[in-house]
Amino acid sequence: MEKTKKLLFAAKLFLLPAAVLFLASCGSLKTENASGAGRRVPAKKIGLYSDEGCAGNGVAFLARFAARSPQYELVLLDRSDMRPEVLEKLDVFVSPGGGSAKQLKSMGEAGRKALKEYIEKGGNYLGFCAGCYNTLSRKDRLELLPFDWLPNASGKTAVLPVDVNKRGGEVLGIKEGRYYARYSGGPVMRKGKETGKGRGEALAVFKNSIGKPDRAPASFLDTPAMIFGNYGKGKVLGVSFHPEYLEISSVLTAGCFYALTGVKPVPVIPERSFRCCRAGYLTSYRAGLGKSGIKNMLELDKEKDIDVQFVMGAELEAGILHHLDVLLLPDGPEKGYKTVCGGGNAFFRKEILAFLDRGGKVLACKTAAKFLPAHKNLLVVEDDASFASRIRELR
Numbered sequence: 528m529e530k531t532k533k534l535l536f537a538a539k540l541f542l543l544p545a546a547v548l549f550l551a552s553c554g555s556l557k558t559e560n561a562s563g564a565g566r567r568v569p570a571k572k573i574g575l576y577s578d579e580g581c582a583g584n585g586v587a588f589l590a591r592f593a594a595r596s597p598q599y600e601l602v603l604l605d606r607s608d609m610r611p612e613v614l615e616k617l618d619v620f621v622s623p624g625g626g627s628a629k630q631l632k633s634m635g636e637a638g639r640k641a642l643k644e645y646i647e648k649g650g651n652y653l654g655f656c657a658g659c660y661n662t663l664s665r666k667d668r669l670e671l672l673p674f675d676w677l678p679n680a681s682g683k684t685a686v687l688p689v690d691v692n693k694r695g696g697e698v699l700g701i702k703e704g705r706y707y708a709r710y711s712g713g714p715v716m717r718k719g720k721e722t723g724k725g726r727g728e729a730l731a732v733f734k735n736s737i738g739k740p741d742r743a744p745a746s747f748l749d750t751p752a753m754i755f756g757n758y759g760k761g762k763v764l765g766v767s768f769h770p771e772y773l774e775i776s777s778v779l780t781a782g783c784f785y786a787l788t789g790v791k792p793v794p795v796i797p798e799r800s801f802r803c804c805r806a807g808y809l810t811s812y813r814a815g816l817g818k819s820g821i822k823n824m825l826e827l828d829k830e831k832d833i834d835v836q837f838v839m840g841a842e843l844e845a846g847i848l849h850h851l852d853v854l855l856l857p858d859g860p861e862k863g864y865k866t867v868c869g870g871g872n873a874f875f876r877k878e879i880l881a882f883l884d885r886g887g888k889v890l891a892c893k894t895a896a897k898f899l900p901a902h903k904n905l906l907v908v909e910d911d912a913s914f915a916s917r918i919r920e921l922r
Contacts, residue, residue, distance in 0.1 A: 630658070672758070859895070
């Protein structure tokens with residue numbers, strides 16, 4: 528018995544320092560997978576571009592995805608960050624949906640050059656929809672991969688089947704086969720000529736089409752939906768559709784990030800209270816949400832008593848305001864709010880006014896408020912960061 532006690536005491540002396548060292552290391556390192564069984568690695572830095580040309584809900588969904596994944600560290604970027612000393616610290620540069628030409632214009636010539644050099648030296652690029660357009664081999668794009676788009680062949684918004692081939696399954700770390708995802712006017716692509724720096728292949732194809740009747744060819748069946756390759760030493764992945772929008776395609780979103788980081792993201796979904804406030808956050812309308820807007824949205828997203836849902840034109844048309852308690856109109860460009868609130872689109876303005884009349888609360892920045900009539904349920908906020916506290920006051 529005495530011998531056993533001595534052995535246990537010795538074991539404690541050995542294990543205690545080891546445990547302290549292990550716990551200390553956990554502060555700066557994050558697990559590679561959900562079980563924590565894999566080796567522990569530093570969080571991968573995900574640089575998300577959000578500036579003019581980054582429109583739609585995609586940028587908000589991607590920011591939320593990266594922010595909720597402990598394996599990643601979200602780094603928000605705008606035109607001022609398109610410099611070698613900033614880009615070289617990233618593991619992946621992410622370009623969201625919106626307008627591809629406007630994105631490149633906002634980066635500026637020096638920014639575009641810095642981005643290409645970053646990839647050529649070993650950086651990774653991930654582009655969705657507009658970001659995918661920018662990978663294509665055209666003089667007015669970045670010319671990263673040997674693909675081009677079919678002229679006049681984009682389509683309307685729809686959920687389409689996408690078939691991932693065997694190679695795609697290997698790269699994305701998922702099963703090959705059929706998946707469904709939201710398509711919204713992304714490039715309809717065809718293989719082009721190989722270049723000295725850019726080499727690529729299709730990982731998936733569309734298995735249905737939703738082409739516009741006034742454009743030919745209206746069908747883009749079996750055209751590439753995901754393209755992948757190298758530009759110099761870096762990896763490039765272009766996705767014509769929006770897997771980040773829907774839960775049914777979340778495995779594809781995770782696969783995209785895994786393909787470029789080697790680390791599978793495991794997002795942690797925050798708890799919500801049973802009677803949480805349903806808050807609609809206008810992410811953008813013909814303009815990017817911006818770094819500050821994303822930061823404020825992510826802080827709001829942490830609130831247990833607030834369920835943030837992203838809103839733009841398509842959601843307004845679908846009647847989302849009938850299911851919300853509060854509509855949040857963050858700081859944004861006057862041109863965008865002139866359309867949404869000022870009658871540029873009469874339907875949107877009518878929906879917002881009807882929401883106010885039936886008791887819904889609208890928290891609006893000054894730019895948005897100037898286009899709306901005075902109303903007891905319309906509250907003007909000085910700073911988007913105060914959204915959470917103002918919602919608590921309303922409750």
